[in-house]
Amino acid sequence: MKVLPEKTVERLSKYRRILNVEYERGERYIFSHELANLLHLTSVQVRRDLMLIEYSGSHKRGYEIKSLIEHIGNIIDPKGDINIVIVGMGNFGKAIAHYFNKRGKHYKVIAGFYRNASHCSTVFDGIPCLPISELQDFIQKNDVKMGVITVPPQQAEIVMHQLVEAGIKGILNYTPKPLKVPEGVFLEEYDVITSFEKVNYFIG
């Protein structure tokens, strides 16, 4: 299978999320237009995405939910555990640590880092909080694959460089400061304001 487009991977994650809900509700099959409706997409889009992952349904019954959930998992889930560090353990960093501690199957937040070493005496949700001076060493010793940036925006760029220098290939930037990463590093950014602007536009 060829490398999938970013937006397809994003939608596969969302399809699975909805499929799990439908499966728990007792549904066993779903048509492309039903899946599309639940996510405000077109059925053409859904069919095209599932063709890309070489999954086909039956004309009469649609897609078999359980096997589609598994098929998507085989494509987007990591084979083993993915170790993650969060830089910036403010409210947002804590929220993410807590999320994965409670429900993360494949993703493990194994440490949080503070820019300000004097704030580092704590353990949050069982996760050690370390001073940023230990970041590089920690990443290399613990096979860390992803770094999450939740520091104040003016510190985002320097933290990004520290993660990249330590060998991190996958970065999630949750600050409002857009970043540019070097070739070979994958960056995903989420700025809260975009969601609010979308809602505002459609209720306006």
Add this chain to the structure above:
Amino acid sequence: MKVLPEKTVERLSKYRRILNVEYERGERYIFSHELANLLHLTSVQVRRDLMLIEYSGSHKRGYEIKSLIEHIGNIIDPKGDINIVIVGMGNFGKAIAHYFNKRGKHYKVIAGFYRNASHCSTVFDGIPCLPISELQDFIQKNDVKMGVITVPPQQAEIVMHQLVEAGIKGILNYTPKPLKVPEGVFLEEYDVITSFEKVNYFIG
């Protein structure tokens, strides 16, 4: 102008974010392929979006950054302030309240609500935290336009119904529980796991 597609509105928000950075760096003009590169899009996509908002650049110099920033603002920014309530003042709710308190120009978080009334004695960042029993009354008295759901997932559905009953037309769901809203209500959902799954796929 016709109502824009959801994805276009999302990209307009992202264009503006990048355009602000470029403007601060001293840039005054930008070509569609430059803007596209910064966001991992195609220049065809960028040109199509800007055609939809009836904005055109010059062939020689590209788009004028400052006027494009203003043009996007005229389309996606609210005319007055938008009052917001957050239901669930855990780490995630606090992070969002803090974000808008510090940098929100048009969006005002005016109250947080707890499901559990015994947790309600506090004020966070100057925002009162109230028991959920007061939600409906508060929304109607304070012209609240948007509700943010950051409660535990098993409570998300009931909170959504309470917001809808109180007359809220725009909901942001930050729980991992997918919701279905009635006709006439706009729902935006963000599940942290999707971002992590995307990064994992592209570094895998």
